[in-house]
Amino acid sequence: MISLAGRDILHSWGKFVFTGFGLGLLIGVTLVMAGVYRGMVDDGKVLLDNSGADLWVVQKDTLGPYAESSSINDDLYRSILALPGVTHASNVTYLTMQVRMDERDVRSMVVGIVPGESWGAPGWPPYLVAGRQITRGHYEAVADVATGFKLGDILTIRRNRYTVVGLTRRMVSSSGDPMVFIPLKDAQEAQFLKDNDAIWQSRRRTEVNPAFNRPGVPGLLDAINASQASSNSVNAVLVRIAPSAVPDEVAESIRRWKRMTVYTRAQMEEILIGKLIATSSKQIGMFLVILAIVSAAIVAFIIYTLTMDKIREIAVLKLIGTRNRTIAAMIMQQALALGVIGFAVGKITATYAAPLFPKYVLLMPQDSIVGFFAVLVICALASVIAIRMALKVDPAEAIGG
Amino acid sequence: MSGKGIRINGLRKRYGEGDTAVDALKSVDMQVAPGEVVGLVGPSGSGKSTLLKCLGAVIAPTAGEMVLGDEVIYDDGWRVRDLRALRRDKIGFVFQAPYLIPFLDVTDNVALLPMLAGVPNGEARKHALDLLTALDVQHRARAVPSQLSGGEQQRVAIARGLVNRPPVILADEPTAPLDSERAMAVIRILNEMAQEYETAIIVVTHDEKIIPTFKRVYHIRDGVTHEEAGEGKGFE
Ligand SMILES: Nc1ncnc2c1ncn2[C@@H]1O[C@H](COP(=O)(O)OP(=O)(O)OP(=O)(O)O)[C@@H](O)[C@H]1O
Ligand SMILES: [Mg+2]
Numbered sequence: 227m228i229s230l231a232g233r234d235i236l237h238s239w240g241k242f243v244f245t246g247f248g249l250g251l252l253i254g255v256t257l258v259m260a261g262v263y264r265g266m267v268d269d270g271k272v273l274l275d276n277s278g279a280d281l282w283v284v285q286k287d288t289l290g291p292y293a294e295s296s297s298i299n300d301d302l303y304r305s306i307l308a309l310p311g312v313t314h315a316s317n318v319t320y321l322t323m324q325v326r327m328d329e330r331d332v333r334s335m336v337v338g339i340v341p342g343e344s345w346g347a348p349g350w351p352p353y354l355v356a357g358r359q360i361t362r363g364h365y366e367a368v369a370d371v372a373t374g375f376k377l378g379d380i381l382t383i384r385r386n387r388y389t390v391v392g393l394t395r396r397m398v399s400s401s402g403d404p405m406v407f408i409p410l411k412d413a414q415e416a417q418f419l420k421d422n423d424a425i426w427q428s429r430r431r432t433e434v435n436p437a438f439n440r441p442g443v444p445g446l447l448d449a450i451n452a453s454q455a456s457s458n459s460v461n462a463v464l465v466r467i468a469p470s471a472v473p474d475e476v477a478e479s480i481r482r483w484k485r486m487t488v489y490t491r492a493q494m495e496e497i498l499i500g501k502l503i504a505t506s507s508k509q510i511g512m513f514l515v516i517l518a519i520v521s522a523a524i525v526a527f528i529i530y531t532l533t534m535d536k537i538r539e540i541a542v543l544k545l546i547g548t549r550n551r552t553i554a555a556m557i558m559q560q561a562l563a564l565g566v567i568g569f570a571v572g573k574i575t576a577t578y579a580a581p582l583f584p585k586y587v588l589l590m591p592q593d594s595i596v597g598f599f600a601v602l603v604i605c606a607l608a609s610v611i612a613i614r615m616a617l618k619v620d621p622a623e624a625i626g627g
Numbered sequence: 628m629s630g631k632g633i634r635i636n637g638l639r640k641r642y643g644e645g646d647t648a649v650d651a652l653k654s655v656d657m658q659v660a661p662g663e664v665v666g667l668v669g670p671s672g673s674g675k676s677t678l679l680k681c682l683g684a685v686i687a688p689t690a691g692e693m694v695l696g697d698e699v700i701y702d703d704g705w706r707v708r709d710l711r712a713l714r715r716d717k718i719g720f721v722f723q724a725p726y727l728i729p730f731l732d733v734t735d736n737v738a739l740l741p742m743l744a745g746v747p748n749g750e751a752r753k754h755a756l757d758l759l760t761a762l763d764v765q766h767r768a769r770a771v772p773s774q775l776s777g778g779e780q781q782r783v784a785i786a787r788g789l790v791n792r793p794p795v796i797l798a799d800e801p802t803a804p805l806d807s808e809r810a811m812a813v814i815r816i817l818n819e820m821a822q823e824y825e826t827a828i829i830v831v832t833h834d835e836k837i838i839p840t841f842k843r844v845y846h847i848r849d850g851v852t853h854e855e856a857g858e859g860k861g862f863e
Contacts, residue, residue: 227742227743227745227748228731228735228739228742228748230730230731233730233731233735234730236730237729237730237771238730538726539726539728539729542726542728543728544711545683545685545714545720546714546715546720546739546740546743546787547711547712547714547715547716547740547743547744548711548743549711549743552743620685621685621714622680622685622686624720624722624726625676625679625680625683625685625720625722625799626676626722626723626799
């Protein structure tokens with residue numbers, strides 16, 4: 227027996243290739259959508275991996291520092307460091323903002339880290355692709371290559387200017403913004419410092435307060451003003467524990483003794499993926515459902531039209547004794563062939579289009595495999611209408627009147 | 628291969644029910660011997676196509692008897708279970724329009740029938756080519772139907788009707804799209820094939836030029852048949 231579907235496809239290959247191409251673009255969009263979701267999850271995981279932390283100590287009862295804002299005292303890390311099982315404890319600040327360079331600005335996550343700490347302290351960029359780490363206490367920056375900044379570039383963050391001394395790679399926030407690392411003191415200032423007018427006003431208020439401005443106590447007013455102007459808050463303390471220590475136990479002792487909220491790696495992942503990007507993933511899920519329905523409708527329509535065009539031939543095939551099974555198989559095979567062409571085009575499109583997207587698009591092989599079978603199932607289902615119509619065709623139609 | 632050709636007794640066909648019922652066939656009696664080609668003529672709406680559809684096991688008659696070869700296929704109800712296999716193995720169809728499958732080449736259009744019956748591709752194609760040679764279209768064997776002339780297409784359609792060596796061939800206005808020369812050629816082929824393969828052939832036609840070629844002609848009017856001796860003067 228010959229393949230009727232195959233012969234028909236070869237005969238009208240133009241029609242198949244063109245519709246397969248259109249379907250393929252749709253499938254390509256679907257694969258990219260899935261890749262966007264995977265990219266978001268991966269950004270979250272990379273953020274946690276690259277932070278090099280085992281525990282995150284944040285303001286009590288917050289989901290900080292990534293999902294909610296969190297503010298804790300910057301000398302807390304000392305007492306955490308003293309707890310058993312803790313090997314590193316580093317202050318860190320996170321602030322998403324526009325970082326300017328000359329005329330252009332880049333949306334980035336500015337990370338404050340303590341310079342001069344031992345190499346590889348939690349919160350630090352774990353590797354550089356160019357330049358060096360931050361060594362001075364002020365006005366140096368390490369930027370992710372995705373910002374587009376180069377070594378020696380001068381960046382403006384709030385009122386200060388920073389020189390890019392190092393470049394790193396794949397350091398992104400959970401929403402995919404590239405990171406810019408600056409010294410902690412500068413970052414605290416950028417995040418918590420009031421503007422000049424506000425400082426001025428609060429000084430004036432302090433001056434007129436007789437309790438602070440006492441003639442007999444020199445230096446008191448200055449000390450109070452200095453304490454008001456400087457910031458001593460950070461967003462989180464990143465903790466690394468000894469290999470032998472159990473994360474949950476160390477976390478529990480920090481919770482008990484310091485009355486802070488502490489998250490382990492697993493809990494942090496749950497916050498990032500389960501909460502922070504949950505809405506986005508539902509959004510993408512909705513898109514995937516819509517795209518699947520649209521693809522199904524297109525395949526159904528095309529197969530239906532192709533079958534309509536062949537009604538006469540189908541009547542003849544039936545008249546000369548072709549089994550219904552053979553005719554149904556012919557239509558279904560054509561739908562599947564369309565799906566295979568579409569998937570191939572879609573996969574190629576997605577592969578070449580993914581790097582062009584501004585945020586990370588991660589195409590996972592398993593998504594492609596699932597997608598492939600989903601396409602086949604959709605095509606098979608979509609051919610049902612055409613098959614039902616073909617089976618209803620009366621062989622008497624071939625004889626005519 | 629076919630003992631007694633075609634025999635039809637008291638065949639009736641009613642379309643619809645009640646007030647709108649149409650008695651397309653009221654009383655049809657026919658007999659066609661193996662190797663014989665008979666004409667079936669009648670005015671429009673007289674029931675010619677209906678008769679072919681009943682005989683071709685495409686629609687069910689209302690009452691009567693039909694015998695193909697030595698098998699009673701209908702006797703106030705179908706007597707064969709698999710009508711599709713009956714059509715495939717026992718009946719060849721040739722239509723007014725050739726209705727070839729546009730995506731198969733000429734050889735496979737003809738070979739499809741034996742293939743459907745489970746004959747291996749190579750054997751089916753060889754058989755098809757033999758027939759195409761007999762019908763003088765073997766030089767177009769690899770072409771698709773749209774590349775053939777009307778007469779060539781009709782010959783391919785005849786080859787398809789003959790390929791399973793059916794005891795019966797039903798032809799509905801097979802010469803309508805052809806000029807008289809080609810129409811005569813088609814009738815000649817049908818006669819040759821009837822002789823060679825012992826096939827009983829019924830040809831429905833309006834064509835004044837080919838009616839005289841039949842030895843016997845059945846006239847049908849308002850669903851009733853009358854047999855008449857034809858002129859049977861052959862072709863040349
Ligand atoms: N499916 C049907 N339902 C109801 N009536 C039908 C149907 N098919 C045919 N008829 C009627 O049965 C009668 C015979 O029709 P048939 O098609 O057999 O005529 P015919 O001899 O082939 O005519 P023509 O030469 O015009 O093709 C006509 O009156 C027609 O209207
Ligand atoms: Mg008719």
